[in-house]
Amino acid sequence: MRVPRLFLPVALEDGATLVLSEERAHYLKTVLRLRVGAELVVFDGSGGECDAEVELLSRAESRLRLGSRRDRSAESPLSLHLGLGISRGDRMDLVIQKAVELGVAAISPLIAERTVVRLDDGRRASRWVHWQRVAQSACEQCHRNRIPHLAEPQPLQQWLDEVRGTRLLLDPAGTHAIGEVTPTAEGIVLLSGPEGGFSPSERAQAEAAGFMRVRFGPRILRAETAAIAALTAAQLLWGDLRS
Incomplete structure (x- = not known):
């Protein structure tokens, strides 16, 4: 049986009791459907x-009892x-996920x-x-x-x-294949455009900022597909999908 996992941005101390926020308690009860x-x-x-073990789930308070902390x-x-x-709505969520x-x-x-x-200051913060x-x-x-690390939205x-890092611009008109790249020790930086791609001036x-234009075959990929394909290719070529 799969053991559910819960993110809590708090110090995890051996044997501690954690009181959950209303949002995290709701997630345990309603989404994960856990019980005491x-x-x-x-x-x-x-x-x-x-x-951890669910110690209490009630309207007034919800608590977890922690075991021993470990690094993994x-x-x-x-x-x-x-x-x-x-990109719009679910497309952006999909790529981040x-x-x-x-x-x-x-x-x-x-x-x-x-x-x-279009993001004004308030909407920019809420989307972030x-x-x-x-x-x-x-x-x-x-x-x-x-x-x-998820940065705040910023201009290109x-x-x-x-x-x-080794900078790669995903571009269907690119002159290089991703397999031709040799990354530096700083790692890979992938730049993927929104719907409609980047304008000629942005490319x-x-x-000018040192990005190499790389292509992914003869087909034009949607914005979300291109980003996911490029990340997969990078991990297959140089990361932990090789083994």
């Missing part, structure tokens, strides 16, 4: 996890940073010329919080104990000026 005495694994997002890593030896043009499952270390949502989603929850949920599902040019900016 049920066993689960709790992780803190920074590498630690421990077995499911991280890839390949550092993967995904710069992701913001699958990127976490594929071992990405960092995700940067990017605002580009052809970004359909939502995407963080998507990443946390994906870690619960895929047994990662570290939450990948700002990100291009700051990012470091030129990326090239």
Whole structure:
């Protein structure tokens, strides 16, 4: 029987009792359908996890009793940073979820010329919080104990000026195949566009910032497909999918 996992961004101390927030208690009761005495694994997002038991579930308070803390890593030896043009709704959620499952270390949502989603300050903050929850949920599902870094949404040019690593722009008109790339010790940075892709000027900016344009065969992939395919290919070539 599969043991459920729960992310709690708190210090995990051996034998401690944790009082759950209303949101986490609701998740245990309504989504996981756990009862008093049920066993689960709790992780803190920074590498630690421990077995736990549901001690109390009530309207007034819900508690977990922790066992012994341990460190366990499911991280890839390949550092993967995904710069992701913001897409609409479920498409963005899907890429973030699958990127976490594929071992990405960092995700940067990017605002580009052809970004359909318009984010004012309030909506930008709410989407960022939502995407963080998507990443946390994906870690619960895929047994990662570290939450990948999810940057706040930012303009493409700002990100291009700051990012470091072997830089690859996913481009159906690219002149290189991903298998031709030799990554540096800093890892791989993948840049994937929104619906409609990047504009010619944005592609030129990326090239000026040191990005190599790489292609994925003769077919035009949807934005979400391209990002997931590129992460999979990188892990197969240089990461933990080789073994």
